[in-house]
Amino acid sequence: MTIGSRQTVIPITELEQSAFCRTDGNLRTLTLEEEFQAGVRWQKVPIRYLKMTPEEVDAGIASARETLGDQVLLLGHHYQREDVFRYADLSGDSYKLSRLASERKDAEYIVFCGVHFMAETADILSGPEQTVILPNMAAGCSMADMAQTEDVEDAWEDLTSVLGGQDEIVPITYMNSTADIKALCGRNGGIVCTSSNADLTFDWAFERSKRVLFLPDQHLGRNTALAMGIPEDEIIVWNPYAPMGGHTPEVLRRSRVILWQGHCSVHTRFTPKQIQESRDKYPEVNVVVHPECTRETVDVADYVGSTEYIVKMVSEAPAGSVWGIGTEINLVNRLASENPDKTVFCLDPIVCPCATMYRIHPAYLLWVLDGLMAGLVINPIKVPEKTAADGRVALQRMLDVAG
């Protein structure tokens, strides 16, 4: 059992999160050398990619894609910058992309333009003959980094020592977590969820157990639990840096939902004040936010839902409608340009892209495609077989529950 408290560690990805925030609204792609000035960690690339103009990179990617043909399947997450997203064969949220990739067994290489945990999930779900590639290994996720394997293993040991086994507590992890955490859930009777099926996985867990440990996003967990009618005083937050998560055994025994102390630095930027300001400006506005936003923000929004839900809501809305959106800026900008007959804007007046997603600069994409043309696999993502097998168990449970 782990007894002592640890020193609080803030992931580097979290410290770097505001590196690309701008007040001028300009997210134009620059040369990699210029973008390196943002001062975050970037993976080293051969020097020639640093100075290439966006036009040269563009021409290189188009030519490489033509040469490589169907051998390569390029996946683009909704939060990718436009200059990468437009090359995607398939687009979607993390789960949709991994599932689609697993159905495309003809593609030898899957280039995942997203972040590290997504590429891991694609590797777990893809065939043994397929190779998943992440263009920039520095593209992590600050939320996933808030649930380090050792901390979660210690917490699980502490919780089960106080509460008992699987009929007392079941772990649920959000898709936005490392393969190690998904595997821990698979080994311990747990399940994976997405932002669109978290409630179904809570139901599944409560059929088997008295309580859940929800990882790593406290906001998605809290918003889901409250919407299901679980009383507030039965929901607690586990602080990985305090002994027993900061709770007495009695409090743990009284709880029904134990939330890991993690969050998304992009979605926690949205506030009730921004929503009020959008309503002052556009009285007819429809406000839709992602469930990774805080409870206070979710409480005053008109609609709450996953990335795919937000895309569907706005795309199917009548012409002339007004949408204030609380999610990543690249997606909001894309929705605005794809729906010129509607008014679509981001609730946050400061343009703050997800700093890890943003590290998939087109020059990194060109680098890995050039590698494939030369017979080199750059940045393969390979989850160890035992971890992948356990993670697959937790993912399969989710598929059985939510399809």
Ligand code: SF4
């Ligand atoms: S938007 Fe948030 S949860 Fe998604 S990749 Fe970025 S930091 Fe992670």
